[in-house]
Amino acid sequence: MQLPEHGANPRHVYEKFGMEAPAEINDFSENCNPAGPPRAVFELWPKLISRLNAYPDPSGEPFLSGAANYHGIPVSSVIAGNGAAELFSLIAERYRGKQAIVVHPTFSEYEATLQAKGVEITRIVASEEDGFKLPVETILNSLSSASVVYLCTPNNPTGILPERADLLSIIHKAGEIGCEVVLDEAFIDFIDESKSFIAQVKDFPHVIIVRSMTKMYAIPGIRLGYAVAHPDVIAKLKSQLPHWNVNGMAAAIGAVCLDQEAYRIAAIGHANEERKKMTEFLKHHGCTVTDSETNFLSFKPPNARKLYTDMLKQGIVLRHSENFRGMDGHYLRIGMKSSEEMEKLRGKLTEWFENERFLE
Ligand SMILES: Cc1ncc(COP(=O)(O)O)c(C=O)c1O
Numbered sequence: 001m002q003l004p005e006h007g008a009n010p011r012h013v014y015e016k017f018g019m020e021a022p023a024e025i026n027d028f029s030e031n032c033n034p035a036g037p038p039r040a041v042f043e044l045w046p047k048l049i050s051r052l053n054a055y056p057d058p059s060g061e062p063f064l065s066g067a068a069n070y071h072g073i074p075v076s077s078v079i080a081g082n083g084a085a086e087l088f089s090l091i092a093e094r095y096r097g098k099q100a101i102v103v104h105p106t107f108s109e110y111e112a113t114l115q116a117k118g119v120e121i122t123r124i125v126a127s128e129e130d131g132f133k134l135p136v137e138t139i140l141n142s143l144s145s146a147s148v149v150y151l152c153t154p155n156n157p158t159g160i161l162p163e164r165a166d167l168l169s170i171i172h173k174a175g176e177i178g179c180e181v182v183l184d185e186a187f188i189d190f191i192d193e194s195k196s197f198i199a200q201v202k203d204f205p206h207v208i209i210v211r212s213m214t215k216m217y218a219i220p221g222i223r224l225g226y227a228v229a230h231p232d233v234i235a236k237l238k239s240q241l242p243h244w245n246v247n248g249m250a251a252a253i254g255a256v257c258l259d260q261e262a263y264r265i266a267a268i269g270h271a272n273e274e275r276k277k278m279t280e281f282l283k284h285h286g287c288t289v290t291d292s293e294t295n296f297l298s299f300k301p302p303n304a305r306k307l308y309t310d311m312l313k314q315g316i317v318l319r320h321s322e323n324f325r326g327m328d329g330h331y332l333r334i335g336m337k338s339s340e341e342m343e344k345l346r347g348k349l350t351e352w353f354e355n356e357r358f359l360e
Contacts, residue, residue: 056248063254084225105324159292
């Protein structure tokens with residue numbers, strides 16, 4: 001049976017299995033900040049009603065300037081999108097009918113948006129034996145055939161952050177041969193802004209960086225993201241966007257979110273603490289765990305499909321890896337939730353591991 005492609009839709013998973021969803025579901029398959037949206041968003045909310053009868057700013061202000069200020073870059077280097085998802089679709093248009101390199105296992109939307117534009121995909125699969133580390137040499141050797149390479153930093157579903165030196169060697173070689181590089185930094189907020197490539201993008205006109213507001217600020221429903229690139233690239237992308245692509249409420253919420261320094265620091269601390277605890281727990285039970293630096297991790301239990309379905313029955317939704325090439329269903333991904341939820345998950349997993357051992 002083919003499982004739903006994305007996390008974050010637990011009811012669809014139960015439907016697919018023909019199971020009745022339990023009244024209480026703990027969803028570890030999605031990776032948003034468990035703290036929920038910043039308090040400032042709730043304070044702003046009642047005021048947003050007055051914006052309903054006005055068209056939004058066509059460039060996504062005040063969010064656009066907020067993002068530029070946040071990174072200390074010119075507004076001309078930024079484009080706002082209806083989620084990173086819209087920007088991926090827009091960016092894929094640049095490569096219509098050409099060739100792209102996608103490094104797996106990774107986020108499925110790169111291929112989905114590229115294939116919709118007739119792009120031919122060269123797939124490179126990071127090796128499990130090598131801990132899914134970025135296969136730099138293979139990428140360097142393949143660049144000459146491609147118009148673009150997509151890299152997810154940190155990568156979804158492994159959580160691995162590529163080494164800066166590795167990224168730079170790919171970016172330099174790509175620049176020399178006229179290949180563009182798309183970096184997806186949707187989860188970099190949970191690591192450290194200093195790890196972002198945005199500060200360097202001015203030196204590399206062939207690099208496009210995509211950011212999402214969804215994950216850190218827990219606002220998947222509002223749809224907001226942005227991309228950073230050379231002003232000429234941004235101008236071209238803007239010319240292809242539908243007018244008013246970012247709604248006025250989203251633009252106001254996004255600007256407020258970017259001011260929330262203390263909220264971000266707390267989220268990074270929580271993600272680190274819970275990821276380390278969960279990693280240790282899973283390794284103690286004999287699982288291989290990806291070397292994640294962000295707010296999710298993937299692990300390989302003895303029988304992933306069984307663990308996945310056994311947990312579903314108990315209202316625990318993990319993310320399967322059946323559509324992640326290179327993991328092929330053998331891994332499960334866990335998003336870091338509240339400490340209480342993580343404790344509950346460890347309790348359920350302990351019971352499962354003990355029961356499996358008993359059945360051996
Ligand atoms: C790696 C990665 N990039 C981008 C996105 C899309 O983000 P958005 O909600 O801003 O469209 C996701 C969503 O799951 C993701 O996992």
